[in-house]
Amino acid sequence: MKALLVGEYQQGQLLDSTYELLGFAAGNGIDASLFLIGSETQLPAWSGTLYLADVASCGEYNPDLHKELILAAVVKSQADCVVFLHSSYGWDLAPRVAAALSAGQVSEVVAVVDGGFEVGCCNAKMRRTVQPTTPIIVLTIQAGAFPAVIPEGIPQVEPLAVAANSAQFEFIGYEPAEAKGVDLTRAEVIVSAGRGVGKKDNVPVIAALAKALGGELGASRPVVDAGWVEHSHQVGTTGQSVAPKLYVACGISGAIQHLAGMKKSDFIVAINKDKEAPINEVADVLIVADVMQFVPAFTARLAK
Amino acid sequence: MKILVCIKQVPDLESRFKPNAAGVWFDEADLAWRMNEYDEYAVEEAVRLREQLGDTAELTVLSIGPDRVVEALKKALAMGCDRAVHIQDAAAAQKDPWQIADIIATYAGGKGYEVIFTGMQSQDRGSAQVGVTLAERLSISCVTTLVGFAYSDGVITAKRELEGGIKGVVKLHIPALVTCQLGLNVPRYPTLPNIMKAKKKEIEAIPVASLSSDNPRATTQRFYPPAKKGGGLVLEGDVATLVEQLFTILKDKTAVLR
Ligand SMILES: Cc1cc2nc3c(=O)[nH]c(=O)nc-3n(C[C@H](O)[C@H](O)[C@H](O)COP(=O)(O)OP(=O)(O)OC[C@H]3O[C@@H](n4cnc5c(N)ncnc54)[C@H](O)[C@@H]3O)c2cc1C
Ligand SMILES: Nc1ncnc2c1ncn2[C@@H]1O[C@H](COP(=O)(O)O)[C@@H](O)[C@H]1O
Numbered sequence: 001m002k003a004l005l006v007g008e009y010q011q012g013q014l015l016d017s018t019y020e021l022l023g024f025a026a027g028n029g030i031d032a033s034l035f036l037i038g039s040e041t042q043l044p045a046w047s048g049t050l051y052l053a054d055v056a057s058c059g060e061y062n063p064d065l066h067k068e069l070i071l072a073a074v075v076k077s078q079a080d081c082v083v084f085l086h087s088s089y090g091w092d093l094a095p096r097v098a099a100a101l102s103a104g105q106v107s108e109v110v111a112v113v114d115g116g117f118e119v120g121c122c123n124a125k126m127r128r129t130v131q132p133t134t135p136i137i138v139l140t141i142q143a144g145a146f147p148a149v150i151p152e153g154i155p156q157v158e159p160l161a162v163a164a165n166s167a168q169f170e171f172i173g174y175e176p177a178e179a180k181g182v183d184l185t186r187a188e189v190i191v192s193a194g195r196g197v198g199k200k201d202n203v204p205v206i207a208a209l210a211k212a213l214g215g216e217l218g219a220s221r222p223v224v225d226a227g228w229v230e231h232s233h234q235v236g237t238t239g240q241s242v243a244p245k246l247y248v249a250c251g252i253s254g255a256i257q258h259l260a261g262m263k264k265s266d267f268i269v270a271i272n273k274d275k276e277a278p279i280n281e282v283a284d285v286l287i288v289a290d291v292m293q294f295v296p297a298f299t300a301r302l303a304k
Numbered sequence: 305m306k307i308l309v310c311i312k313q314v315p316d317l318e319s320r321f322k323p324n325a326a327g328v329w330f331d332e333a334d335l336a337w338r339m340n341e342y343d344e345y346a347v348e349e350a351v352r353l354r355e356q357l358g359d360t361a362e363l364t365v366l367s368i369g370p371d372r373v374v375e376a377l378k379k380a381l382a383m384g385c386d387r388a389v390h391i392q393d394a395a396a397a398q399k400d401p402w403q404i405a406d407i408i409a410t411y412a413g414g415k416g417y418e419v420i421f422t423g424m425q426s427q428d429r430g431s432a433q434v435g436v437t438l439a440e441r442l443s444i445s446c447v448t449t450l451v452g453f454a455y456s457d458g459v460i461t462a463k464r465e466l467e468g469g470i471k472g473v474v475k476l477h478i479p480a481l482v483t484c485q486l487g488l489n490v491p492r493y494p495t496l497p498n499i500m501k502a503k504k505k506e507i508e509a510i511p512v513a514s515l516s517s518d519n520p521r522a523t524t525q526r527f528y529p530p531a532k533k534g535g536g537l538v539l540e541g542d543v544a545t546l547v548e549q550l551f552t553i554l555k556d557k558t559a560v561l562r
Contacts, residue, residue: 010466061464061472064445088466091424091432092448095401098433099440104402104521107431115525122330122428123317129525169445170475172461177469189560213560225487231469238469246560253317267558269550274318276529280536285553288540294547301547302561 004051004079006070007036007044008089010060011174014042017085019148022046024083024141026149028112033077034155035070047153051076053160061089061171067096069160074101074136076158086140094140104132108256110145124256124278143237144260180240181232182216189215189246190262192235193223196251196272196291200228206250209295212302213246218262220252236261251291254279271295307363308417309350309385310408310438311343313376314428321529328524329397330428339376342423346484348491349453350421351384356455362386364417368407369396374507381502382494388505393512400520401433408434409441410515419460420481424449435483444479451485 003025007018018036022044025032033049037058043050051073058065070093074082082097084090086108098105111118116131117139132138184190191210193203203223210217219229221236235242237257247265252258254270254277262268263282270283271291280286287294315321315335324331339347347365354363365380367373368391377388391407393399399407412420420442422435432448439446451471452463464472465485494502539549554561 011470061474063447086432088449088464088472092436092464095433095436096440096446098402098521099437102521104400105431105433106522107433119430120530121430121527122315122321123430125317125529126321126330126527127530128328128527130522131525132522133519134521169447172473172475174466175463175471175473177471215560221486226490234469237467238465246554246558267554269554275538275540276320278530280538281530283536284557285550286536286538287546287550288538289543289546293543297543297547298550301551 001030001081002077002079003030003032003081003083004070004074004077005032005034006082006084006090006093007034007038008085008087009036009038009055010089014038014044016148017087017143018044019151020143020146021083021085021141022149024146027146030081033079035073037066037069040157043155043157045151045153046149046155048155049077049158050155051158051160053162057162059171062169063093063096064169065162066093067100068163070097071100072160080136082136082138084138084140086142090140094138098138101136101138102134103136103138104134105138105140106130106132107140108142109139110142120256123253125276142256178231181230184216184218184233184235184240184242187216187242187244189213189248190218190235190242190244190265191215191248191250192218192220192252192262193229193250194220194252195222197223198251198292200226202292203228205292205295209248209299212299213248215244215246218242220258249279249283250295252279253277254281305357305361305419306415306417307350307354307361307419307421308412309343309346309363309365309380309421310434311347311365311367311376311380312340312423312426313337313367313369313373314340314426317427323527328527330527337372337375339379340423340426342425342427342484342486344491345486345488346421346423347380347383347385348489349450349484351492352489353419353455354384354386364389366391366408366411368393368404368512370394377507378502379494381505381507382499383492384498386505388507390507390509391512391515392509399517400522401429401431402437402521403517405434405437405441406518407512407515408438411510413442418478419455420444422481422483424483424485432483435481439481442479442481444481445476446481446483447474447476448483449485450482451488453482453488
């Protein structure tokens, strides 16, 4: 297998996730070259071939044009595998490149296994091994699934010529994330409410446990989307990343985007009625119970 | 304007999943089914656009699958879609995202849909491919992961959600396809009068065989539970005992109970 890895650049910065792509190739013994729409002044620290197009003329988000440049790099590098990160950039671009190459795509790969690529399914409760059947394949890899390489070396740059931009698109710009009302990153204890708490009226019961433990209230995304808890309390890839001494997940299934924001916590307790919820994979203790029965009883015990 | 929204019916994700006889997907026995969560946002946004445009617009909801998917189509009709298309395919679960996109493209091609909505991903398969692939097959522009949508005079202004909650703002001309992210809007609950009205709406059934389908480009070899990481303690029993057990554990293992 010969891979072309598609690096990422956003808001004027080379993204560190690029080193995870290099880690995926190195860890699996795959011969790889790198593709990047970025800048000469910020080259990735890696010694290999880098197909580089200039972000000043290509824009940071312009999938139609970026697709064409990737296809040009595929020809030059003779890659039979194009690898993206499963990120807002990668999941947007990968199917376009796959369609153009008539390639089979496997999304959000967590491991290379016998018979193909392992991916999660059914909200991370189950796994599948998927095997593309086409001569060229496209992969997106799960963020955090493959350890990054240590940045080191200087790439051999192959500049890519940029054709006229025929895009149907206009990228207007970025909007910052909503301001943080609470800084969860400083809390020693976080007790988070998930959809399993059932309704907005039940949230104060979770908040009371947070208070009794001297911590802050956190939340999973659906609880925030439904307006039960303010956005600044959201934990996960599109919320805050936290690592408290104690994290208590109440009625949270443990989707990868939630785990990404809390799995570095020192001690994790989950309360869930489903013994097979994927939160079990990171929990030190899983209490199999109804959250609205267990939490008030536990808060009362703390007050004793 | 003709608008299309594509929906998938998925099992309740709190179910227990067992491999089917072939060992490549889950056994469907005893599962409860619902509309893919991401697609509820897609339907809501499509209905809002339909309402904004008034009677000059027509909104079609489409789903590929066995007979059970009619329930999801009925919900979408009750939310405000004008008509439904059920592409009957008892083997839809065995098809890869390329084949699903190809079938929808064969149906939709040449019908003049100017805005197409899909979910950003299905909760069971989770490939995040069908929407973008469909756009490529139809050669129309596309943006993914929408948390904001506005339409005026042939131009869509879309807000894409990026990592860390940052947003990217994009303008694109119709015809276009957008894939919808959680939190894009607040999907409405169908009201009883609207459920009654929906009963009169058309559900066109089309056998999948009449829409030629290409070969798969990726196949599932195996479906299985994740390897147990171990280490974690699983406690079950009556609440009072569980409370005492957790209290003792937190005292022993953490410094938070003083
Ligand atoms: C690009 C992207 C970014 C995302 N970013 C984030 C993010 O930053 N943060 C985030 O949290 N999610 C994020 N998500 C959403 C994520 O994929 C999940 O949908 C979400 O985390 C699920 O939240 P939940 O666990 O509260 O709900 P569910 O998945 O619905 O889980 C509810 C859980 O509660 C349990 N339960 C139900 N009733 C009870 C009861 N009475 N007692 C005990 N347990 C009960 C159930 O067994 C289940 O495990 C993102 C998704 C995408 C695609
Ligand atoms: N069987 C189907 N019928 C109709 N639409 C579908 C089907 N499968 C997937 N989709 C659409 O494609 C989106 C992405 O699905 P996926 O690529 O499976 O993650 C979903 O949110 C739906 O909008």
